[in-house]
Amino acid sequence: MTLWEVNLLPATGETDREARALERAAAELHDAYAAGEAPILAASARGFLIGAPSADDATIDRIVSELLADPVVERPLAGRMGDIDLAAPPAELVQRVGGSPIGLLHVLPKPGVMDPVAGSAEGAIADLGVAEPHVRSLRKYWVSGVTQDRLEELAMRLLANDAIEQVVVGPLAITSLDAGEDHAFELKHVDIAGLDDEGLMRLSREGQLYLQLAEMQTIQRYFADQGRAPTDIELETLAQTWSEHCSHKTLAGRIAYRDERGERRFENMLKETIFAATNKLREGWGADDWCVSVFKDNAGIVRFDETDNVCFKVETHNHPSALEPYGGANTGMGGVIRDTLGTGLGAKPICSTDVFCFAPPDTPDSELPPGVLPPRRVIEGVVAGVRDYGNRMGIPTVNGAVCFDQRYLGNPLVYCGNAGLIPHDKSFKEPQPNDLIVAIGGRTGRDGIHGATFSSAELTSESESLSGGAVQIGNAIEEKKVTDVLLQARDRGLFTAVTDCGAGGFSSAVGEMGEEIGAEVWLEKAPLKYRGLSYTEIWISEAQERMVFSVPDDKWEEMHALCEAEGVEASVLGRFTPTGDLKLTFHGETVGELPMALLHDGRPPVVREASYTPPATEPFSPPAKDDYTEDLLKILGSLNVASKEWVIRQYDHEVQGGSVIKPLVGVQNDGPGDAAVVRPKLSSRRGLVISCGINPRYGEFDTYRMAASAIDEAIRNAVAVGADPTRLALLDNFCWGDCERSETLGSLVRAALACHDLSLAFEAPFVSGKDSLNNEFSYLGAGGEKQTIAIPPTLLISAMGQVDDVAKCVTMDLKRAGNRLYAVGLTRDEMGGSHLALVQELAGGEAPAVDTDLAKTVFAGVHAAIDQGLVASCHDVSEGGLSAALAEMAFAGGLGVDADLSTAPSEGLTTAAVGLLFSESNSRFVCEVASENAEAFEAALGAAPHAAIGEVTATDHVAITADGAAVRADLAALKEAWQAPLRW
Secondary structure, eight states, X not given: OOEEEEEEEEOTTSOOHHHHHHHHHHHHTHHHHBSSSSOOEEEEEEEEEXXXXXXXXXXXXXXXXXXXXXXXXXXXXEEETTOHHHHSOOHHHHHHHTTXXXXXXXXXXXXXXXXXXXXXXXXXXXXXXXXXXXXXXXXXXXXXXXXXXXXXXXXXXXXXXXXXXXXXXXXXXXXXXXXXXXXXXXXXBOOOTTOOHHHHHHHHHHTTOOOOHHHHHHHHHHHHHHTSOOBHHHHHHHHHHHSHHHXXXXXXXXXXXXXXXXXXXXXXXXXXXXXXXXXHHHHHHGGGOOEEEOSSSSSEEEEOSSSEEEEEEEEEOHXXXXXXXXXXXXXXXXXXXXXXXXXXXXXXXXXXXXXXXXOOTXXXXXXXXXXXXXXXXXXXXXXXXXXXXXXXXXXXXXXXXXXXOGGGSSOOEEEEEEEEEEEGGGSOXXXXXXXXXXXXXXXXXXXXXXXXXXXXXXXXXXXXXXXXXXXXXXOHHHHHHHHHHHHHHHHHTOOSEEEEOOTTXXXXXXXXXXXXXXXXXXXXXSOBSSSOOOHHHHHHOOOSSEEEEEEOHHHHHHHHHHHHHTTOOEEEEEEOOTTSEEEEEETTEEEEEEEHHHHHHOSOOOEEEEEOOOOOOOOOXXXXXXXXXXXXXXXXXXXXXXXXXXXXXXSOSSTTSOEEEOSEETTTTOEEOSOEEEOSSTTOOOEEEEEEEOOGGGGGTOHHHHHHHHHHHHHHHHHHHXXXXXXXXXXXXXXXXXXXXXXXXXXXXXXXXXXXXXXXXXXXXXXXXXXXXXXXXXXXXTTSOEEEEEOOOEEEEEEEEEESOGGGOOOSSOOOTTOEEEEESXXXXXXXXXXXXXXXXXXXXXXXXXXXXXXXXXXXXXXHHHHTTOOSEEEEOOTXXXXXXXXXXXXXXXXXXXXXXXXXXXXXXXXXXXXXXXXXXXXXXEXXXXXXXXXXXXXXXXXXXXXXXXXXXXXXEEEEEETTEEEEEEHHHHHHHHHSTTOO
């Protein structure tokens, strides 16, 4: 087959943005890679390799002109492979470099890696009438100023990721685009009967099963009783189903817990803490229960209005994002959207969220352990991955947060969330015996092999080479087509159940759907991306954009026709058989057969020891000052507080037309909003409020207080825009280190206890959650000793609230000069983990606690005031305390502030000025109120502590005093300090 290469270069006069980005990045590494004093200069092109049996030069010209090239901004160059003109550097670069040598680089997806651009091109070329097109995408670079022997190294450093991409220096020598060879079937058995404990664990580790010894022993005994050896697919199925990622065996397991209050034993820690709180609340509500489905579907569902419910799910995709930031985050967002689609009989995705935890972007390369990507590269890749998936699917990304800590160096955390709208009568599903097992969407490849088990393992410096296959690449356009099919099929009643094909692939999806029935799967029926996949690879692949349905026989023809009409592939993979067993066949040969009871109930109970001892409290002793202006500027400029506008601006907040309050607010739409408000139904003014709370720094003092503070923050962010605090649903996402260590597990249990206690106190049910454990990175230090970087215990709390009329909602930016400013809530001497401590490099103090009775009073009062239209602006008080909250409100609104915090309600302050200015006590707000509404506002607050602290001024500066100390700064200086750190 003749191969053609198509290069698309920037048109004459157009900026070569890809090349300029490479030049900027290379300039930072000039000393390491430059051939001399001359700068590193480059040119770039995006390209395609095209093969088609019936194509000729005229066909390729048509493909280029009608499909591939944008004539306004691109200049195409096409020819047969080996054409010398295709390798020649652009004249513009030749002119820039003079006579300096120019090297040629190609970056291509590795064989078998998902290539969405090429897939879209193949479909479009086929639509032109070209038979059997094969396409592969590439990126091409001409580089001058780099020594020839360092070209590939530079490319791997700045242009490619070895987990999914390959670099070719010089002209391409590709002769075929075929991927894979025909699979030679061989049924494989694994002899585990004679293995001792060490042998079992070696098999678990080297086979990437990542099961514990007791689990391997249970499997060994089961097959000994059966009188046979397991097949490879049976071992893999058990490993996927029993993985931490799929079964949550630590949080849902038996734990003997000990802390300063005594000892306690859990038979199922999650059920006895977080689940128990929700169940108790629902029992108390009786007929007024507004929860619909919690902790048993892909997302939690609550009632929204008289016809529809809403659901919400937040997932993590940490390990894949550490290896391949773009693909990991991209598929993290795609996966959580599929959770929404797979909830009930299918919910329509209406908005997304994202929360990231990174190492500081300026971390020197010299401090990077082997196998760790530079943090800035991780950040840029993760943000781009989330951006591209949400934007391409037409789903607004409306809320999130970004945290920075050096301990996220080896394990960045990537939380992706999605909320959906679902009719009341479509909120539940139940596969029926003898229904067909139908898969629709993307084809199956080797991407994502061992993804579920990989997510349960500790990362090491070798993870990229060992587990690159666990990284998936997404295709948002394919998922959008799947969404369109699913929602139409739902409304036509064409299926009885649906779930996403996520961690564990078909193994988990079919295994979960058929748990109460049984299933027979015909693996050869799965459509493949390329030849050569074994039956086991087909079964456990986590290739993206796939959904699995339970379809009655008499609905299959209509379902298939609908999929064809929307250009979505659909295949019958088997049948839900009422046998209680999972049977796997390949071309008529049985390759695996396991009882569903063994898969879902056969994991051995392991009692884990957990202990927690709160760190000793040390005094917080900041130096006394008269002027704290510089401290406030440093706080606003610290990475955790600074503007995340660079991230936010890349997301579409307006698509679907329902966004009411967006992530950035104020007169210039660049102030830090507290929560998002969207209208899921444009025919209604009823709104959905989405917020979050996270502060890992508090966990260094007490993970109970950290969890409680995160819950309080999520709730107060929602209340700050107008959400009803009596109608808030919560989601938990625990990201922890190695919970095989007693103290690490103990810190997690303590956080779960806080979730239980505050859920009951606030009457805010948890409706969904997820955990990600073993977030540690190990490598060998310079002396050959093992070094481990563990993330700080990190709990994200997401909140989903409601407002009956979005017109009542408020934002945080100041609105009018002359309005009064109120501090609402009680300020205490809680400086542990504060941002003042961070910028002053001080230790000691206590992390903020939550007084739930006081908090409920404050939340109710602020909500009543907002609901009555008495509040012009409202901002929660969090990082940086009252002074930071006032500064943010001021520069967001373009108005000044004159405030005296000495009157703010407070209790037990050691140093009044420091506490009033910078304490991060929970359950507090700053409210802006028109003078004529002041009396009614104070009445609405009821018993909530409050005081007038100043007024909004028609000036360009902020002046704050507190017990003789002061902060004074121009709005421009405050805003610049806040915006500068991440202005990329």
